[in-house]
Amino acid sequence: MFSLTIRDHMMIAHSLRGEVFGPAQRLHGATFVVDATFRRAELDADGIVVDIGRASEALRAVLGELGYRNLDEEEGLAGMNTTTEALARLIADRLADAALSGGLGDGARELDGLAVTLHESHVAWASYERPL
Amino acid sequence: MFSLTIRDHMMIAHSLRGEVFGPAQRLHGATFVVDATFRRAELDADGIVVDIGRASEALRAVLGELGYRNLDEEEGLAGMNTTTEALARLIADRLADAALSGGLGDGARELDGLAVTLHESHVAWASYERPL
Amino acid sequence: MFSLTIRDHMMIAHSLRGEVFGPAQRLHGATFVVDATFRRAELDADGIVVDIGRASEALRAVLGELGYRNLDEEEGLAGMNTTTEALARLIADRLADAALSGGLGDGARELDGLAVTLHESHVAWASYERPL
Amino acid sequence: MFSLTIRDHMMIAHSLRGEVFGPAQRLHGATFVVDATFRRAELDADGIVVDIGRASEALRAVLGELGYRNLDEEEGLAGMNTTTEALARLIADRLADAALSGGLGDGARELDGLAVTLHESHVAWASYERPL
Amino acid sequence: MFSLTIRDHMMIAHSLRGEVFGPAQRLHGATFVVDATFRRAELDADGIVVDIGRASEALRAVLGELGYRNLDEEEGLAGMNTTTEALARLIADRLADAALSGGLGDGARELDGLAVTLHESHVAWASYERPL
Amino acid sequence: MFSLTIRDHMMIAHSLRGEVFGPAQRLHGATFVVDATFRRAELDADGIVVDIGRASEALRAVLGELGYRNLDEEEGLAGMNTTTEALARLIADRLADAALSGGLGDGARELDGLAVTLHESHVAWASYERPL
Numbered sequence: 001m002f003s004l005t006i007r008d009h010m011m012i013a014h015s016l017r018g019e020v021f022g023p024a025q026r027l028h029g030a031t032f033v034v035d036a037t038f039r040r041a042e043l044d045a046d047g048i049v050v051d052i053g054r055a056s057e058a059l060r061a062v063l064g065e066l067g068y069r070n071l072d073e074e075e076g077l078a079g080m081n082t083t084t085e086a087l088a089r090l091i092a093d094r095l096a097d098a099a100l101s102g103g104l105g106d107g108a109r110e111l112d113g114l115a116v117t118l119h120e121s122h123v124a125w126a127s128y129e130r131p132l
Numbered sequence: 133m134f135s136l137t138i139r140d141h142m143m144i145a146h147s148l149r150g151e152v153f154g155p156a157q158r159l160h161g162a163t164f165v166v167d168a169t170f171r172r173a174e175l176d177a178d179g180i181v182v183d184i185g186r187a188s189e190a191l192r193a194v195l196g197e198l199g200y201r202n203l204d205e206e207e208g209l210a211g212m213n214t215t216t217e218a219l220a221r222l223i224a225d226r227l228a229d230a231a232l233s234g235g236l237g238d239g240a241r242e243l244d245g246l247a248v249t250l251h252e253s254h255v256a257w258a259s260y261e262r263p264l
Numbered sequence: 265m266f267s268l269t270i271r272d273h274m275m276i277a278h279s280l281r282g283e284v285f286g287p288a289q290r291l292h293g294a295t296f297v298v299d300a301t302f303r304r305a306e307l308d309a310d311g312i313v314v315d316i317g318r319a320s321e322a323l324r325a326v327l328g329e330l331g332y333r334n335l336d337e338e339e340g341l342a343g344m345n346t347t348t349e350a351l352a353r354l355i356a357d358r359l360a361d362a363a364l365s366g367g368l369g370d371g372a373r374e375l376d377g378l379a380v381t382l383h384e385s386h387v388a389w390a391s392y393e394r395p396l
Numbered sequence: 397m398f399s400l401t402i403r404d405h406m407m408i409a410h411s412l413r414g415e416v417f418g419p420a421q422r423l424h425g426a427t428f429v430v431d432a433t434f435r436r437a438e439l440d441a442d443g444i445v446v447d448i449g450r451a452s453e454a455l456r457a458v459l460g461e462l463g464y465r466n467l468d469e470e471e472g473l474a475g476m477n478t479t480t481e482a483l484a485r486l487i488a489d490r491l492a493d494a495a496l497s498g499g500l501g502d503g504a505r506e507l508d509g510l511a512v513t514l515h516e517s518h519v520a521w522a523s524y525e526r527p528l
Numbered sequence: 529m530f531s532l533t534i535r536d537h538m539m540i541a542h543s544l545r546g547e548v549f550g551p552a553q554r555l556h557g558a559t560f561v562v563d564a565t566f567r568r569a570e571l572d573a574d575g576i577v578v579d580i581g582r583a584s585e586a587l588r589a590v591l592g593e594l595g596y597r598n599l600d601e602e603e604g605l606a607g608m609n610t611t612t613e614a615l616a617r618l619i620a621d622r623l624a625d626a627a628l629s630g631g632l633g634d635g636a637r638e639l640d641g642l643a644v645t646l647h648e649s650h651v652a653w654a655s656y657e658r659p660l
Numbered sequence: 661m662f663s664l665t666i667r668d669h670m671m672i673a674h675s676l677r678g679e680v681f682g683p684a685q686r687l688h689g690a691t692f693v694v695d696a697t698f699r700r701a702e703l704d705a706d707g708i709v710v711d712i713g714r715a716s717e718a719l720r721a722v723l724g725e726l727g728y729r730n731l732d733e734e735e736g737l738a739g740m741n742t743t744t745e746a747l748a749r750l751i752a753d754r755l756a757d758a759a760l761s762g763g764l765g766d767g768a769r770e771l772d773g774l775a776v777t778l779h780e781s782h783v784a785w786a787s788y789e790r791p792l
Binding site for chain 3 (some may be wrong): 577
Binding site for chain 3 (some may be wrong): 012013023026
């Protein structure tokens with residue numbers, strides 16, 4: 001099995017709902033350093049997992065819709081607790097949509113899966129992985 | 133599949149038994165930067181894998197029983213070759229016990245698995261993963 | 265010249281005033297991984313720059329006053345553009361106050377200087393250094 | 397499941413064939429920081445996954461055959477597009493050969509699998525994993 | 529004193545002249561992860577060292593002139609031994625030119641100095657620092 | 661001013677004397693990831709700060725005299741509190757001796773200074789810098 005991972009980041013404000021979050025229930029924020037991993041069993045005719053240029057643009061586009069925003073006020077996220085885990089899934093699902101719709105190139109439709117890791121600090125990170 | 137990872141560290145002395153270890157058969161030591169990863173298929177009602185605060189305290193407690201000690205003289209480790217691999221399993225098993233006994237919160241009983249990685253330097257690390 | 269550096273982090277929301285900041289003029293946030301460096305020409309009687317335990321507590325206390333907050337609404341920061349650079353100075357100055365008032369131990373009054381670096385992402389960080 | 401990972405690096409020149417590579421079709425180069433991961437279900441009699449000394453020598457030998465070279469002119473790589481992904485497989489396969497032929501010690505014949513990750517920059521890396 | 533650092537990278541082929549370089553006398557290559565640090569005694573009216581957006585574009589432009597190339601065949605580098613150290617100076621000098629000519633914004637003319645670090649691997653890096 | 665830095669590591673056991681060290685007064689250990697930085701105002705005739713091969717061997721030799729040992733029982737360190745700071749100076753002084761005696765090559769006698777940083781964990785490190 002092959003994989004390719006690219007890294008980018010976004011900076012957001014949000015608050016979390018639930019006593020378990022303690023002081024993080026207050027409005028605060030995070031830099032999420034985001035690793036997007038694309039997997040496939042065999043390489044394509046060019047010898048790659050995915051076009052790294054198109055994958056980087058797709059990741060940048062997904063993060064651009066979230067970054068430099070207060071996620072508490074984003075209509076598309078209404079009712080969602082924007083935990084690191086939940087944002088990892090959101091980003092993975094949007095990248096999967098891009099892959100399936102051809103946005104990462106024709107070959108990317110043959111990806112077997114992808115994973116997204118959000119690093120919220122030097123001591124904590126969360127991941128979500130899914131098939132494509 | 134979701135995962136959450138937290139990082140902490142411990143500093144220990146020990147020696148290793150067996151010719152394969154060469155100079156590491158002498159009493160020496162290590163800083164182990166420890167990554168503990170908790171996995172589950174679905175997020176809990178708060179939208180998380182595990183309460184990061186309780187998980188951090190549990191990891192701290194496990195490392196606190198080992199750190200700042202000469203592992204060669206710990207009764208609980210008698211007869212064990214305290215390799216990086218073996219310590220990864222020991223820590224993972226202790227975290228699993230904590231999870232199963234409710235020490236990470238009620239929701240943590242639904243964890244699917246966990247993994248522990250010990251970084252012994254910038255060029256070597258070992259992991260152990262197990263179901264819960 | 266000797267130095268000792270310790271690392272911690274904080275997560276905040278804020279917005280920046282000025283056209284130069286582009287989309288960062290909107291309310292967003294950041295994780296700042298914070299490195300605090302203490303310098304002195306000679307080691308103290310214990311052979312250290314500063315008591316790492318007390319220095320870590322002092323840094324934790326300074327970051328605790330800022331973290332998990334919306335800096336735009338903090339009274340103590342009114343009128344301040346909370347750029348990464350400006351926050352580095354704020355934290356350095358508060359650590360210097362702690363050192364001079366004995367909060368880092370008696371020996372810390374002999375520190376020659378300190379520096380604070382705030383990492384806002386994997387590709388950008390800012391520092392402020394000052395004498396003590 | 398246990399794993400042990402060691403890190404080394406190599407510096408090579410090459411060019412990539414295919415429009416998808418854009419400017420990387422020109423002769424350029426890369427530092428690949430290489431992580432080799434060895435996996436097995438149970439530890440050997442010494443309590444390890446593999447002899448870290450022999451594994452490091454084997455990795456060094458594999459990288460020594462590629463490093464400080466223009467891969468476009470290596471006979472053994474003729475016709476191969478030396479993408480990061482393809483090089484990860486090449487290195488993994490050569491390490492697997494070393495393990496199976498006893499080059500990592502007798503115990504290494506019991507390895508269950510291995511994985512190789514090549515970091516081409518701070519923002520991109522590729523992996524290949526296989527059974528042994 | 530304040531500083532701001534941004535990170536980018538370039539991938540090049542080259543060879544080095546001189547027996548001291550051993551196998552690096554052959555055509556090979558490198559990924560250089562490049563940290564550009566801008567220093568000034570006081571922040572500007574916006575509370576920053578330099579416009580991070582313009583600084584990033586300037587660094588990208590400088591690296592774009594070198595990256596994805598065989599430096600041995602670049603006319604502008606004829607006669608230069610393109611060591612990590614020498615490339616650090618080259619990039620620092622080009623950034624200084626950009627700053628002095630207004631390419632980083634008017635405020636950047638007040639920078640006191642800059643430094644450039646090139647990481648050639650996880651175990652070696654070189655820097656050059658200069659006044660502005 | 662130019663600098664070149666190389667990284668290596670050592671693993672040692674020791675205990676620290678003084679109440680300030682709390683649990684670190686017990687026999688424990690550390691991995692020190694060691695960065696050695698060599699500085700000079702102008703590059704030598706080859707365009708380098710120092711021969712990276714010889715510098716790496718010299719650092720390896722210095723660390724080899726300390727690593728895989730219990731520093732409490734080393735005769736050469738009797739009476740020394742082997743704090744991270746003190747070890748940084750010890751290593752820097754030994755590298756300086758090597759440079760001055762020609763062990764890093766003739767050109768290394770023209771070095772202006774050097775610095776040594778010991779990383780004791782992912783959240784703490786200490787440095788010592790000196791002229792040559």
